[in-house]
Amino acid sequence: MSIIIDNEYNNYFIGDTEVRDLLTREGERNLEGLPNQEIDLKNLEKRIEAHSFVKEADVFRGLDGDIHVSVKQNRPIARIIRSSEDVYLDAEGNVLPLSDRYTARVIPITKSANIKSLDKGFFQDSAGQAYLSLLQFIENDQFWKAQLAQMHIDGKGKISFLPQVGEHTIEFGKPTELETKFKKLMVFYKEVLPVMGWDKYKRVNVEYEDQIICE
Structure with a gap:
């Protein structure tokens, strides 16, 4: 997974580790190696956006096959x-x-x-x-x-x-x-x-x- 967190306002309320935990349910559901059809990208976005300090999240699969995550924090x-x-x-x-x-x-x-x-x-x-x-x-x-x-x-x-x-x-x-x-x-x-x-x-x-x- 590739994770980018927008720190435009120098806020650090959420980091890569917290985003990975949200995506994998704290390690209970490993996404690596899963077939594409078993990964619900919209559901992953909702999980991240449930975090108090996340304003919006975008989760998508790139041409390289990796899952890319973009997170914008609340201000x-x-x-x-x-x-x-x-x-x-x-x-x-x-x-x-x-x-x-x-x-x-x-x-x-x-x-x-x-x-x-x-x-x-x-x-x-x-x-x-x-x-x-x-x-x-x-x-x-x-x-x-x-x-x-x-x-x-x-x-x-x-x-x-x-x-x-x-x-x-x-x-x-x-x-x-x-x-x-x-x-x-x-x-x-x-x-x-x-x-x-x-x-x-x-x-x-x-x-x-x-x-x-x-x-």
């Missing part, structure tokens, strides 16, 4: 902190379990007790889609992905961030006007902090139109 973009057990959130708003094999470097999210559970339903309803769009924005921006260390959703649905660098809290408000708010926040980092000092402010608020409030 976590956040880690939801829960009292019971943390979970990942992928780019489509699906909830994924943690993995013993690999830990993704993504932004952790906490919430107020007044907010309903941050499960799959939250991020896929009409209101939750805005929060998912915010997380996608952060994941796709190299600077903000590195700078934002934690996200919190308060009882009113407003967002705040703790940064990697600096002692301030970023008060973002509701997940609207994303580009405008991040542009204002960039002004704070490029023009205010270098002049006033990184320890000058304890909070910066970009929630309101045409304002940056620093205290």
Whole structure:
């Protein structure tokens, strides 16, 4: 078997060994040497796609007679902190379990007790889609992905961030006007902090139109 695992986002939730185990039922059904008619390629694809961190799989027989397997992994973009057990959130708003094999470097999210559970339903309803769009924005921006260390959703649905660098809290408000708010926040980092000092402010608020409030 020839196995190719797409690591486009540097995720390593599944490896060749796990794929082989899925294909052979952990060694109980060896595929090598079996006649073509006894190998159900679609069934093999379904087995691999049953893995939590597999987004899609393609299994086919090449001209060389070998079975070729191509695997695309799910892409976590956040880690939801829960009292019971943390979970990942992928780019489509699906909830994924943690993995013993690999830990993704993504932004952790906490919430107020007044907010309903941050499960799959939250991020896929009409209101939750805005929060998912915010997380996608952060994941796709190299600077903000590195700078934002934690996200919190308060009882009113407003967002705040703790940064990697600096002692301030970023008060973002509701997940609207994303580009405008991040542009204002960039002004704070490029023009205010270098002049006033990184320890000058304890909070910066970009929630309101045409304002940056620093205290």
